[in-house]
Amino acid sequence: xxxxxxxxxxQSLPTCKPFVGRPFVVRVDxxxxxxxxxxADIVFMRRIGVRPVLIHDVGAREPAQWLIGSINRVGGAAxxxxxxxxxxxxASAGESGAVELRGVNAALLHxxxxxxxxPVIASQGSAISGAPLTVDVDEAARALAGAIGAIRLLFGxxxxxxxxxxxxxxEELTSSEALALVASGGLSSDLATRLSAAALGVxxxxxxxxxxxxxxAHAAIVELLTAQHLGTQIISNILVx
Numbered sequence: 001x002x003x004x005x006x007x008x009x010x011q012s013l014p015t016c017k018p019f020v021g022r023p024f025v026v027r028v029d030x031x032x033x034x035x036x037x038x039x040a041d042i043v044f045m046r047r048i049g050v051r052p053v054l055i056h057d058v059g060a061r062e063p064a065q066w067l068i069g070s071i072n073r074v075g076g077a078a079x080x081x082x083x084x085x086x087x088x089x090x091a092s093a094g095e096s097g098a099v100e101l102r103g104v105n106a107a108l109l110h111x112x113x114x115x116x117x118x119p120v121i122a123s124q125g126s127a128i129s130g131a132p133l134t135v136d137v138d139e140a141a142r143a144l145a146g147a148i149g150a151i152r153l154l155f156g157x158x159x160x161x162x163x164x165x166x167x168x169x170x171e172e173l174t175s176s177e178a179l180a181l182v183a184s185g186g187l188s189s190d191l192a193t194r195l196s197a198a199a200l201g202v203x204x205x206x207x208x209x210x211x212x213x214x215x216x217a218h219a220a221i222v223e224l225l226t227a228q229h230l231g232t233q234i235i236s237n238i239l240v241x
Contacts, residue, residue, distance in 0.1 A: 013048065016224045020049035022151035023113060025206075027141040027194070028056040028120075029156035031215035033063040039070035041220040042118060046076060050224065051113040055121045055144060057137045058082075068120050079112060082122035084132055089140060091125035091133040099133045101125060101140060104147035113148075142197040146204030153201045153209040154220065155194045160213030161231035162187070162195060171229065174237045175199040198234045209234045 011017075024045060032038045045052045056064045064080065071078035083089025086108040093099050102125075112119050121144070123137035138155065145153040161169030162181070173181065178199035182192045191211075198209035212219055212231025222230050 013225060015226060016048055016050070019045075019151055019224055021051070023051045023053055023109075023145075023148045025053045025055065025141055025145040025148070025150045025153045026214070026220060027138060027153075027155045027197075028054050028060075028064070028067065029214065030060070030063065031158065031213055032156045032220075033060075033067050035215045035217070035219070037217050038214060038220060039067060039076070040074050041218055042071055042078075043074050043076040044221055045224065046116065046118055048224075053109060053113070053119050053121065053144065053148065053150070054078075055123060055137060055141045058122050058124050058134045061122060064120055064122065071118060071120075076118050077116055078118040078120050080120050080122075081108075082132075083125040083135060083140065087126045088121070089123070089125035089135055089143070090128075091135050092127060093133060099125070099135055101135050101143055104143050106144070106147040109144070109148055136193070138193045138197040142201040142204070145201045145206045145209075149205065150201075151207045152223065153198060153206045154214070155198055155209070155211045156214035157191065157194050157211050157231075158213060160216070161211055162191065170232050172233045172235060173199075174235055175202045176237050178234050195232075195234070202234050202236055208236075 042052050068078040068080050087105050090103045091099050091101050123135045123140040125133045125135040127133050164170045178195050182196045201209050210231050210233050
């Protein structure tokens with residue numbers, strides 16, 4: 001199998017142990033799809049017992065299909081679906097036409113994860129009438145991660161994190177610091193949306209969220225194998241220990 005270890009043993013990879021048996025949500029962007037290692041990294045996660053769930057924008061269905069094929073070619077069992085399936089995502093449209101995510105039914109995802117599948121979800125929800133509604137993908141990723149008890153929530157984004165004053169990226173923010181930075185208005189709309197979703201995901205119970213460049217080789221599994229964090233990590237305000 002190209003790009004992954006054969007029959008990886010979690011016991012030989014101590015940094016992986018906290019992740020085994022836990023869901024791991026990745027908000028996929030174009031950089032992930034173009035990465036030569038991303039598909040193999042997702043299969044590696046599944047082989048050591050981590051339970052990856054991928055979510056993408058509705059407009060990226062063709063790249064998502066390509067990614068599903070890539071995962072399956074290197075030994076994974078990816079399944080494409082959207083929030084309409086079993087009303088996984090429910091949503092409503094207000095008078096202005098803005099779509100609001102109303103809830104997550106995680107039963108189908110839990111079933112697929114228990115059976116070893118890798119869900120690849122389009123951010124489309126179901127209205128009460130059953131009609132399809134396009135849901136903001138960052139908001140959908142946040143809600144899914146909280147609903148399934150994800151240990152990590154990754155957002156693919158350029159330039160690979162939240163810019164800092166010294167031309168690099170901020171390595172770590174608490175959820176409060178992240179929301180304050182969003183409120184300051186100094187970020188692009190895309191970064192602000194992702195950072196807000198990351199912070200709210202952590203507040204909903206996700207252990208930590210990251211905004212990073214998923215095109216970097218093995219970016220999705222660096223945290224499983226090392227103590228290193230790529231991009232910007234968002235953590236709880238509560239310090240443990």
